[in-house]
Amino acid sequence: MEGNHATTQSGCGDPDRPAHPGGFPNRDAGKGDPQPAGRDVDFPVSVVLPAGGTGERTGLQTPKQFCSFLGRPLISYTIQAFERVSWIQSIVVVVARENTDLMADIVRRFRHRKVRAVPGGSTRHRSIRNGILALGEEGGERPAAGRPKVVLIHDAVRPFVDEDFLYEIATAAKEHGAAGAIRPLVSTVIATTPEGYLDHSLERGKYRASEMPQGFTYDVIHRAYQRCSQSDFDFGTECLHLALQYCGTNAKLIQGPPTLWKVTYKRDLAAAESIIKDAVSRSACFVTGGSARAAALAGALQEPARALGTELDVVPDLTGENASYLLKEWNFIQFSVDHSRPAEVEALLAALEAADRAPLHPLVVIWVQWSDSDELLGGRAAAAAAAAVITDLSSAAKLRNILLYGIQLHQSKDSERWERSVSKVAEIASVLIRERSPALVGQLLQA
Numbered sequence: 001m002e003g004n005h006a007t008t009q010s011g012c013g014d015p016d017r018p019a020h021p022g023g024f025p026n027r028d029a030g031k032g033d034p035q036p037a038g039r040d041v042d043f044p045v046s047v048v049l050p051a052g053g054t055g056e057r058t059g060l061q062t063p064k065q066f067c068s069f070l071g072r073p074l075i076s077y078t079i080q081a082f083e084r085v086s087w088i089q090s091i092v093v094v095v096a097r098e099n100t101d102l103m104a105d106i107v108r109r110f111r112h113r114k115v116r117a118v119p120g121g122s123t124r125h126r127s128i129r130n131g132i133l134a135l136g137e138e139g140g141e142r143p144a145a146g147r148p149k150v151v152l153i154h155d156a157v158r159p160f161v162d163e164d165f166l167y168e169i170a171t172a173a174k175e176h177g178a179a180g181a182i183r184p185l186v187s188t189v190i191a192t193t194p195e196g197y198l199d200h201s202l203e204r205g206k207y208r209a210s211e212m213p214q215g216f217t218y219d220v221i222h223r224a225y226q227r228c229s230q231s232d233f234d235f236g237t238e239c240l241h242l243a244l245q246y247c248g249t250n251a252k253l254i255q256g257p258p259t260l261w262k263v264t265y266k267r268d269l270a271a272a273e274s275i276i277k278d279a280v281s282r283s284a285c286f287v288t289g290g291s292a293r294a295a296a297l298a299g300a301l302q303e304p305a306r307a308l309g310t311e312l313d314v315v316p317d318l319t320g321e322n323a324s325y326l327l328k329e330w331n332f333i334q335f336s337v338d339h340s341r342p343a344e345v346e347a348l349l350a351a352l353e354a355a356d357r358a359p360l361h362p363l364v365v366i367w368v369q370w371s372d373s374d375e376l377l378g379g380r381a382a383a384a385a386a387a388a389v390i391t392d393l394s395s396a397a398k399l400r401n402i403l404l405y406g407i408q409l410h411q412s413k414d415s416e417r418w419e420r421s422v423s424k425v426a427e428i429a430s431v432l433i434r435e436r437s438p439a440l441v442g443q444l445l446q447a
């Protein structure tokens, strides 16, 4: 997580970091286009993402929704989770006026579609109200034409939301007028006396935590905000309550997955970063170039890589059907007999650029250079040459958001030593893929 503390990566919400659009960190997300919907709905659905807060409880200067993970602001992950849903027609992000330019830059850099930003308000309810009103204006001269049947409201700082649950909330909202996500309480709720003593405790089994997403028919939520009081706007935190209080609409409550949690405190940012890093390092594509030695190495690597959380797909090249990896994989391992043949890794870098998938995260390319001898490849001069080759290649790749790392592997006739080297390649590759550290870019690490 890039926050206001010293990091090797850019600061939290740093608009200058080069990045590209794309999907949420998983094998399918890289295409950047909505995934084929597993389900569909036959009524228009729009989304309001309140993102106008300051994130005071994180203790950071930058609002938590703009804190970056692997080069991407938190809010962009949330937007992408909704953009991937083909049956969602539009997304309104509600941001504080001072963050309007930053939000526009994020929409541009990550090529978000269906998204527009509107100014937030002094409280969450005021921000959501602004978003709802904005949806009502989408039809231009014919406002009713642009209005969605259902509005999903979702805190922008809840990035882990999946299509199936959105479908449940949207269809329940259409049927009942309102629907909301709930989760079991973790702590017991107690009432206190004015003097700060226990007054009574609530029977935890009878209560649930209200989470997001929530869904409402447009008419219900629009009317609720027209009728609610200033006190609601100033102090309220529950849209479902407004629907009941002002529209007599009793929300259908649906228990959601544990992933619906809201990023609130600094520890939540660290948790979100860990989840994102897990997601982006689940797999890697090992390109053998048709080499039998490479295939043998890849075979030896699969088990130790799997034990470290990364599934290896082994392919001879990235042509034909295998070209699809260029559009969906985040991590590549390119085998070469030695450094003197950068052609294979140059071809991979060029293919990734040509695929123009504008990766969500920095892509990782690990160049495994194999040498036949137990000795360092050809002495100091050759080692310097190998280092120079990867340094040059990695500098150019970095400009395209591709992180190029090198691992040098020496064939050993000593089977134990060889097994140790293979395990070391798996360990190094796993760390490089998960951490994506700029500090190690262009380095030739020894396995």
Ligand SMILES: Nc1ccn([C@@H]2O[C@H](COP(=O)(O)OP(=O)(O)OP(=O)(O)O)[C@@H](O)[C@H]2O)c(=O)n1
Pocket: 049, 050, 051, 052, 053, 054, 055, 056, 057, 058, 063, 065, 094, 120, 121, 122, 123, 124, 125, 127, 128, 155, 156, 157, 262, 263, 264
């Ligand atoms: N005036 C506000 C306040 C909050 N929010 C948004 O509502 C969501 C949930 O609110 P919360 O977690 O409380 O965010 P903050 O208000 O930013 O946090 P804090 O209370 O710690 O300042 C967040 O996405 C936040 O950006 C908003 O759109 N407008």
Ligand SMILES: O=P(O)(O)OC[C@@H](O)[C@@H](O)[C@@H](O)CO
Pocket: 124, 155, 210, 211, 212, 237, 238, 239, 262, 264
């Ligand atoms: O209260 P906060 O502003 O921290 O967060 C908003 C949450 O209360 C809200 O997202 C859910 O409880 C559902 O209403």
